[in-house]
Amino acid sequence: MAKRAVFKLEKITKQYRMGEDVVTNALCGIDIEIENGEYVAIIGPSGSGKSTLMHIMGCLDSPTKGRVFIEGIDVSKMKDNELAVVRREKLGFVFQAYNLVNTLTAVENVALPMRFAGVGRGEAVRRARELLKKVGLTDRMGHKPNQLSGGQQQRVAIARSLINDPDIILADEPTGNLDTKSGQEIVELLESLNRKMGKTIVVVTHHLGLAQRADRRIYIKDGKVEREERKASRKRRR
Amino acid sequence: MLDLSAKELTEHKLRTFLTSLGIVIAIAAIVSLGSISAGMDAMVKDTLRQMGADKIIVTKKxxxxxxxxxxxxxxxxxxxxxxxxxxxxxxxxxxxxxxxxxxxxxxxxxxxxxxxxxxxxxxxxxxxxxxxxxxxxxxxxxxxxxxxxxxxxxxxxxxxxxxxxxxxxxxxxxxxxxxxxxxxxxxxxxxxxxxxxxxxxxxxxxxxxxxxxxxxxxxxxxDYDAMTTEDMLARAGNIVGTIGLITIGIGVITSLVAAVGIIITMISSIAERKRQLGIMKAVGASTHVIMMQILQESLIMSIVSGIAGLLIGYMLVGVVNNTLLAGMQIAAVTPALAAGAFLYGIMLSIVSALYPAWKASRTDPIEAIRS
Structure with missing residues (x-):
């Protein structure tokens, strides 16, 4: 697999206006480049701006200044609907609170992004079942989120993030709501997506155990990149 | 995506019922009143025609x-x-x-x-x-x-x-x-x-x-009143016209109430579903998809409530025929009236859902996933 930058952030600034003349700088000129197949952890204390960074990388929010390239395409000035397409086609999301639709079953939740892309129910459900099998939920497909444990819900969310076969998975504190054992299973699942399927994984966390599995760790503090560390011991596969 | 809309409606039966109720009442009112006024019109005109166009009718005042x-x-x-x-x-x-x-x-x-x-x-x-x-x-x-x-x-x-x-x-x-x-x-x-x-x-x-x-x-x-058949037809026409206006008036009022009901219940339902809609947007639903989802819900509700409204309208017409009209089938639901009322109900429902659907499509995904 040839190396190419799947994410390129150039001088990203995000300001929030609080009232008339109070401006808060959530991000102050961040430059990050992430290559395909990388497993990257973004680490920082709460309030460091890591969630804002994640939202900008995930095309859920736009930077005040700077440019974001996803697979070479500048998304920083895209309109809402164009961003929706990028989120659907290029990115998969895993959230701390799982964020499943409560009224839908596991299989329907997983199929959802594919249905949004205009794929028919039958095809989307077929693919959703395959993915649920892969994450070990063969016997939970017809269950609704409230009938699943936290770990199972997060697996459903991971299956959902894979449905449109994106190259990039963004995970925001994916183990934050889980007990140690379930958290560990999710960490391993994410890692296997990177190792076995070659997905680019970006994990935002303040959980050091999770961060240590990553190839690269980017530390964020006060809206700036404080430092970066690369895991030297692991052999880069590819 | 129609299955997802249907699912959303069946998951919240009470909310769906309340939203639909207005349309049911509006269609039932239009069908029953419309059929009564159409039936009356036909009856009065038939009775007068029966006397022939060339007669003078004398009654005591x-x-x-x-x-x-x-x-x-x-x-x-x-x-x-x-x-x-x-x-x-x-x-x-x-x-x-x-x-x-x-x-x-x-x-x-x-x-x-x-x-x-x-x-x-x-x-x-x-x-x-x-x-x-x-x-x-x-x-x-x-x-x-x-x-x-x-x-x-x-x-x-x-x-x-x-x-x-x-x-x-x-x-x-x-x-x-x-x-x-x-x-x-x-x-x-x-x-x-x-x-x-x-x-x-x-x-x-x-x-x-x-x-x-x-x-x-x-x-x-x-002490006597004399009218030609033509005069009587004109007078009957006026009375029937008035009944028709009252029908339209009641139809308009019930429609407005129905529309306001739909808008209010849908907006509150969208506020309740903010998180769900935000999640859908976060995982790639465009504003168009969300709008269509809400409009489809409204379409399904209007079709079901249209059928219910027609059935209730038919029953009301039956009651009117059997009580006020001595069992004769004077008030009749014509296919045109039924189809018109049904399509009107669908249109009313969709138009009322436009604003809630637009509002739903503007849901901010970040707010939803933060909560």
Whole structure:
């Protein structure tokens, strides 16, 4: 697999206006480049701006200044609907609170992004079942989120993030709501997506155990990149 | 995505029911009121047409006061005065009143039947009575059907047992199909109107003289009212027009209430579903997809409530026919009325859902996933 930058952030600034003349700088000129197949952890204390960074990388929010390239395409000035397409086609999301639709079953939740892309129910459900099998939920497909444990819900969310076969998975504190054992299973699942399927994984966390599995760790503090560390011991596969 | 919309609706049955209720009521109101006013219109016009376009109808003016009869009677001998008037070809007295409030009851002599288009009418069963019969009655087929009457059956009027001797099938002339006809003298006897009539029908020698004769009667007989068939049709048209306006008015009001109901319940439902909608946007739903989802929910609700509204409307029409209209199927839901009301309900529902759908499509995914 040839190396190419799947994410390129150039001088990203995000300001929030609080009232008339109070401006808060959530991000102050961040430059990050992430290559395909990388497993990257973004680490920082709460309030460091890591969630804002994640939202900008995930095309859920736009930077005040700077440019974001996803697979070479500048998304920083895209309109809402164009961003929706990028989120659907290029990115998969895993959230701390799982964020499943409560009224839908596991299989329907997983199929959802594919249905949004205009794929028919039958095809989307077929693919959703395959993915649920892969994450070990063969016997939970017809269950609704409230009938699943936290770990199972997060697996459903991971299956959902894979449905449109994106190259990039963004995970925001994916183990934050889980007990140690379930958290560990999710960490391993994410890692296997990177190792076995070659997905680019970006994990935002303040959980050091999770961060240590990553190839690269980017530390964020006060809206700036404080430092970066690369895991030297692991052999880069590819 | 229709399955997802349907699922959302069935997951929240009470909310769906409340949102749909307005449309159900609006359609039921439009269908039932519309069919009543259309039925009334047809009935009144048929009845008048039955008298022929060239007649002058003379009645006594209604005197105000308690106990005044709806159709006042007068001395039948006045017919001779009308006959003697210039330009009058013939004049006949008849008894015309209402049985059970809405069924026309007509007492008429054999020689005068031509005045009411009854001379050559077809019979489904049996035939005419004679002038001197004292217990015979002829009914229209609609009335017979409503009362399940056959020739030889008994019909009680004013506590007298009469025998049905004929059932008229006047085809398109619905006025005849829903009336009761009696021999003139028998009608006078039954209604305690010996020597009296309630209507005089005048046939002018030439139709162009009808207005002149009418005016002359109005001038010379202060207590009497004279109208040509045309006048009566115009007057009936006004009354029916008023009923029609009331129908439209009620339709508009119920529609507005329904629309406001839909908007309010949908907006509150969207506020409740903010997180769900935000998640959908976060995982790639465009504003268009979200809008379509909400509009489809509205479409499904409007189709179901349209069917319910039509059923309730049909039932209301049945109740009206069986109570106010003595069992005759006067108020009728025509296919055009049903289709019109149904499509109107769908349109109303979709238009009302436009704003909530737009609002839903603007849900901020970040807010939703933060919560």
């Amino acid at each position: 209604i005197t105000a006061g308690l106990g005044a009869p709806m159709i006042p009677a007068f001395d039948e001998d006045i017919v001779d005065d009308f006959k003697a008037m210039n330009g009058v070809d013939d004049a006949v007295p008849i008894i015309r009143t209402n049985y059970l409030g809405s069924v026309p009851l007509i007492g008429i002599e054999e020689k005068d039947r031509g005045f009411m288009q009854m001379a050559d009418v077809d019979f489904k069963e049996g035939g005419w009575f004679f002038d001197d019969d004292t217990d015979s009655v002829v009914v229209g087929k609609d009335f017979a059907e409503a009362r399940n009457l056959n020739v030889g059956d008994e019909l009680k009027i004013e506590n007298r047992k009469l025998t049905v001797v004929g059932i008229i099938d006047a085809g398109e002339m619905r006025g005849l199909n829903m009336m009761i006809a009696l021999p003139y003298r028998l009608a006078q006897d039954l209604l305690d109107m010996e020597g009296k009539a309630t209507v005089v029908l005048i046939k002018p020698g030439d139709i162009t003289q009808a207005d002149a004769i009418k005016e002359q009667i109005r001038d010379e007989y202060e």
